[in-house]
Amino acid sequence: MAVTTVTLTAATLIAAGTTVTAGTPQRATREMIGKHGGLITAKITNGGTGPTAQAVVTVYISHAATLPSAGGEGADWKTFAVMGGGGTAASAITPMSLVIPPCRHVQVEIAGNTAQSVTGEAFITDYTNLDTV
16 A cells, blocks of 8 residues: 655744734745645734724735745736635634645735734645655
């Protein structure tokens, strides 16, 4: 019987406790060429005064040959998923996760909150080296 061993590599996309100022998105990109997809986890925490509009996590995929600069939906980045749900309640915590299929590049963005800052984070574990022994 064949046994497959996967190498899992964890990386920080947006560091825990990062301030997401209203109107200023936090973004991070990751090269996924040669990887077999991955798992993204993210969390948004509202402050003691909730934002007027909730923050959301948007995951983008790029098909470009080389890793594009971070940015919103456009020629390079295409929306793959939008996650939210924490609303505007004070101190609300919204954890979320998403499985990423094999792709060329991925970007995570935390944005959309208005009036008040929130804190956010995003991490990825990608899969490489599928070896059969």
